[in-house]
Amino acid sequence: MRESIECTEWGLYTKPAFRLLREDSEHPVLLVCEHASRFIPDALNELGLDETAAQEHIAWDIGALALAERLSETLGATLLSANYSRLLIDLNRPLHVADSIPAQSEIYQVPGNQSLDDATREYRQQCLFHPFHDQLRALIDQRLGENRTVRVVGIHSFTPVFYGQPRALEAGVLYGEARDYAQRIVDGLGRHSLRAAGNQPYKVSPLSDMTVPVHGDGRGLDSVLIEVRNDQLRSPESVQTWSAYLAPLL
Template sequence: MNDSVRLSAAGEDSPFEIVGAARDPSWIVLCDHASNRVPPEVAGGDLGLPPEDMARHIAYDVGARGVAVALADALGAPMVASRFSRLVIDPNRGEDDPTLLMKLYDGSIIPGNREADAAERERRLALYHRPYHDALDRLIGAAVANGVAPRLLSVHSFTPQLRGRPKRPWKIGLLWDRDDRIFRPLYERLLEEPGLTTGDNEPYSGHLQGDTMWRHGTARGLAHVLIEVRNDLIRTEAEQARWGRDLARWATEAMDAEGSDA
């Protein structure tokens, strides 16, 4: 099977996929919100939502998986992605985060989550959230055990505008917290790119304790950054592939210019 679409050994029903597991882990690419899939055992397999809602950003990060795959391919790096909708349970939230299991999102009520109690929350954590993070732990742990400190790149996408809020001017945003070893040189590199409006902790803040970058980057002392691409720029496979290649080039040039050991 083509390396770019190969799933983990757990198969099609796995809550995660790994692309290029045997590649050099000097970089590891992540995609928390890669899929809008609702497993059949969760609220009828659709959470009670119409297809048009499941195609929106509330269910997943539109275009992010294609960018992440292209980025990983260009870097020769492994990529780990979720295979369940963020509405099933959000892998980019800590287990105690109140937004872990959303019941209302950007104007849409989530019927399949309205009656979800503590037991259902725990069931979804056990079936989806924890296995995804365990897969990341294993991949990162194996790299560290072999003397490699991976640089982590997490790929997300954002909408040009949320309901009732001003239009967002950025084409790309870099989210970070305490560790600027990747953010600073990459941000400076992106500022050199003509026509590319880049946000520093925009359109969201990277200061979210318990999220994926905190858990696998900050807590481990590994260099990391979260990349947000505006989703109207990555609707097609060709656009996703171009952005992935460009991000790989920009990240490589930034770190080479920095001469950093991060």
């Protein structure tokens, strides 16, 4: 594994890149939460963002970890979640795309990500990105090696207002190859009279996503990314409600 001594020696990324819950689960669903955390090490001074901006959804997906944890508990399924903010490096973006380390997120400039040198970029890749994806790959390898079914499910949230526009959609099921699996989830949410749709409010693409195209579609596994509008995930009760909607559908 690549989480090596250099990550802690520089004193920046002293905790592991990820957290793993219920690693030995035999449930086919493998839950992934890439935008779980807004944690940025103190030494990086919130990347120069003021605190309100840093706590906004640009640093993380509000409520996504709570929902993923509840689903993990309900299903007894493994959950891999990030321990660092996506503003340091976005774990659901390929390394070669411009916003892998975003210099701007929506209306916010991210001062601490402007004109980074290659060494800093590589350091974030080595300490944050590779350990997470190596672990995800290893979990899938192990299960496939035991001839088990694996379904890779990313848990995310989106903002109720985007560039000033309110969004009516309550949940999106994003997919590439796994159209039938995604449709079953959309239909299931529809039976609760929820406003859910496939490939909204975003689409997955190998040019902008990692988890679904690389670990799911790329390995022939059913894989979706679930997006829940974050105003629906603001209390333990509402998180529980969404977990109850989703758990039987995954």
